[in-house]
Amino acid sequence: MKRIALENLLKWKESANRKPLILNGARQVGKTWLLREFAKTAYQKEAYIVCRKNELVKQVFARDFDIKRILRDLRALSKVDITPGDTLIILDEVQDVPEAIEALKYFYEQAPEYHIAVAGSLLGISLHQGVSFPVGKVDELDIFPMNFMEFLDAIGEQNTADLIAKRDFASIAPLHEKCVDLLRQYYYVGGMPEAVKQYAETGALQSVREIQKSILRGYEQDFSKHAPKDQVAKIKLVWKSVPSQLFKENKKFIYGALRKGARATQYAEAIEWLVDSGLLYKVSRVSKPALPLSIYEELNIFKLYALDVGLLGAMANTDSSQILIKSDLIAEFNGGLAEQFILQQMKSKQIDPIYYHSTDDSRLELDFLIQSEGRLLPIEVKSGESVRSNSLSTLLQNTPGLQAIRYSMRPYKEQASLTNVPLYAA
Known part of the structure; x- marks a missing residue:
């Protein structure tokens, strides 16, 4: 399947300032496939080594950081004659060997002509647990689930994807209902590569849901295996609460929804574990919709989103007919799916940071705020x-020159200070 991240990997390879590469991302988002596909299409040779439960790899990096020796050992382990420029060295599941992450610094300083990339399912956790991170000595690339454009390409809708990518809204207009239907399919299937592949090949909805459930079980097993023992129960509570928190009118995360009397100090570490693992996205509130947004960030008030819209539906046990067939779903449910989708699309485009704004009396609510081109x-x-919004209208009236975007199921329309963009064109 076509992945946009491959283009970013090619840019990394050709960069004059290329450094060792760290691929970040949750389990099952396709990091290993991406690196191996990249090696197959852009290099003559691939030296692929799995670090998980590999004592020989641990010995290679535990001894010292003599890069000449390490390269010799990697040649022996991979059975590949690693040479500069034409070989991609891939260290997979690298979180099990923290010294390998530290060694990237020495690859950068002593052997920059070698191309090396590492990935790990819980790498974000490892990097927050005392690993000596090679600051300034590595490049990083975040990998997310397949976005809507990648999904369209995978299911044979390349022409539709091309029209959306070109922003050719005049040609898209007659296809509006079709695009809405395709978006509903994405809401159900989501962007986890295995689920997308199954849907593209068979269209089997129950098989897709079984794959999603399997992925969710794998994540929950990771809680017990890798999280601090005193945090496992709290992590599970936070994780299971995400659908109910997101499918309500006020999507702000409420600690009291976890259990009566719950406080931030009790669950902050559990939430950060899930965010660091890539399983949840945290969007903080800003007290004022003004630049720079970061100085108005309220770290204790936030919304939590799932990794993937398809997984979110599986977590909530939504029936396929609820999403794929037009029906009178409650507004909060539809609203939660739409927000999750837009956030995912922004994340896949490497838009960061992302905030939201609301007043305590809820008179003014802005779903997302970002800084774009200053x-x-x-x-x-x-x-x-239905697009009526007193909050956005009030903000635009009170802030001359401000431009805003509204995503909805309406066709594309430009107005003086507001552009309506169909959700499927996000």
Whole structure:
């Protein structure tokens, strides 16, 4: 399947300032496939080594950081004659060998002509647990689930994807209902590569849901295997609460929804573990919709989103008919799916940081706020065709020159200070 990240990997290879590469991302988002596909298409040779439960790899990096010796040992382990420029060295599941991460510094300083990339399912956790991270000596690339454009390409809708990519809204207009239907399919299937592959090949909805459930079980097993023992129960509570927190009118994360009397100090570490593992996205509130957004960030008030819209539906046990067939779903459910989708699309485009804004009395609520080309960009998300919004109208009236985007199920339309973009064109 086509992945946009391959283009970023090619840019990394050709960069004059190339450094050893760290691929970040949750389990099952396709990191290993991406690196191996990249090696197959862009290099003559691949030296692929799995670090997990590999004592020989641990011995290679535990001894010292003599890069000449390490390269010799990697040649022996991979059975590949590693040479500069035409060989990609891949260290997979590298979180099991922290010294290998530290060694990247010495690859950069002593052997920059060698191309090396590492990946790990819980690498974000490892990097927050005392690993000597080679600051300034590595490049990093975040890998996310397949976005809507990649999904369209995978299921044979390349022409539709091309029209959306070109922003050819005049040609898209007659296909509006079709695009809405395709978006509903993505809401159900999501972007986990295994689920997308199954759907593209068979269209089997129950098989897709079984794959999603299997992935979720794998994540929950990771809680018990890798999280601090005193945090496992709290992590599970936070994890299971995400659908109910997101499918309500006020999507702000409420600790009291976990259990009566729950406080931030009790669950902060559990939440950060899930965020560091790549399983949840945390969007903080800003107290004021003004630049720079970071100085108005309220770290104790936030919304939590799932890794993937398809997994979110599986977590909530939604029936396929609820999502794929037009029905009178409750507004909060539809709204939660739409917000999750827009956040995922922004993440896949490496848009960061992302905030939201609301007042304590809820008179003003902005779903997302980002900084774009030095300007403040408010983003409103509407799940259907009803787009009335007093909050956004008030903000635009009170802030001359401000431009905003509204995503909804309505066709594309430009207005003086507001552009309506169909959700499927996000």
